[in-house]
Amino acid sequence: MTGLLAADTSAADKRAAFRAGLASGRIQRFPGTFNPLVAKLIQEIGFEGVHISGAMLAADLGLPDIGLTTLSEVAGRGQQIARVTDLPSLIDADTGFGEPMNAARTVTVLEDAGIAGCHLEDQVNPKRCGHLDGKAVVPTADMVRRLRAAVSARRDPNFVICARTDAANIEGIDAAIDRARAYAEAGADLIFVEALTATADFEKVRESVATPLLANMNEFGKSELISARTLEQIGYNAVIYPLSTLRLAMHAAEAGLREIFTRGTQSDLLDRMQPTDRLYELLQYERYGEFDSGIANFTRPKDQ
Incomplete structure (x- = not known):
């Protein structure tokens, strides 16, 4: 029965592995998966983790990525995926599905689902895809409250809370860096500056932020597609490929x-x-x- 109906590795051990991977000096590669079967393939090939994208989940439900999915839908699919793989799963929790108290509940629900970490973003709710124009971000102080609530609700200290900022294309990269620092001070374990364009932008963020960093290599978006090796050399700790498997399959x-x-x-x-x-x-x-x-x-x- 070992590893048959469910993964051998416990949720706690997956979270510990995620933490260790971020501190290893080797970039952690998390391809996106839209179902449990693809997650099994990602593990077999040898990646370090799986990513569960909000945009991918919305598309799989036949919806645009504009904040229409619910916590129960996201957590339910996340649980199905996390159950079958020994790899840590990082899930897109959008804006936390509401106010700071909702973000706190979101963390507890995702922990119960066996997820290893989530990323929360600073967009106005309802959000939209990070590589679309017309986004709006909440004041920094509002996102800080959102993050503090999420951190305070965490029961497993190894559950990774990643803070995503969409400010680079709205307020400029310097403002995004200021937000990243504030989010790290609020307790975020991992920082995700969305929709950076060129390699130089990724380098500038790395030079300016001490916290572990995540890069998003989303096809057909605003970012230059940079290899994992180059991102590792720059000093990034993790990279996601959120929609690649869905695009290939479709x-x-x-x-x-x-x-x-x-x-x-x-x-x-x-x-x-x-x-x-x-x-x-x-x-x-x-x-x-x-x-x-x-x-x-x-x-x-x-x-x-």
């Missing part, structure tokens, strides 16, 4: 569906599909069969 699904619609068969698509054997390998089908046989394989004793 591109392949759309191309395949259009061909089936046009040709009436998927016969020429088989080499672009995951074979059943590979799916079964990822799901550990054989081990489930062995477990089932072990439980059901018994002989009824004869009457005495």
Whole structure:
């Protein structure tokens, strides 16, 4: 049964691993996942963690990333994902789903879901995607209260609270750095300055902020796509790829569906599909069969 129905590693150990990874000097790579199966693949390939993006979750529900998802929806999907992987899961908690007291409750719910950490942002609620224009941020003092509430509600000291600021494209990078420092003083363990554009911006933030830093490598957004190795050399501690797996999957699904619609068969698509054997390998089908046989394989004793 070990590692079959659920991950072997406890939530507490995943959180400790996340903390240790941030302090290791090696960048922690967290690809985004939209379901538990992709999380298993991320672990098998060898990444350090999984990211659960609010934009990805909203898109998976057929919604835009404008603050329409709820805490229960986010925590429920997070729990499903965290359950199947030994890797720490970092989840997007938007603005904390309300006022500071809501942010505090959000942390407790995410802890109970087995999540290793969350990021909270300083946008006005309801928020919007960090790489869109037209964003607005709350005053620094309001975000500080949001973070202090979240930190105070934390029961496991290893649960990582990441503070995200969207101020760089609104107030400028210097203002974003000032906010980052204030958020670190409020207790944030990890700082996420969203939608930086060039490598020089990432370098400036690193030079100005002592707290561990997270970079967002979101395709088709405002940021230059920088390699993990370069980010590590700059001094970043973690990087997320929030939408990559969804974009890859949806591109392949759309191309395949259009061909089936046009040709009436998927016969020429088989080499672009995951074979059943590979799916079964990822799901550990054989081990489930062995477990089932072990439980059901018994002989009824004869009457005495």
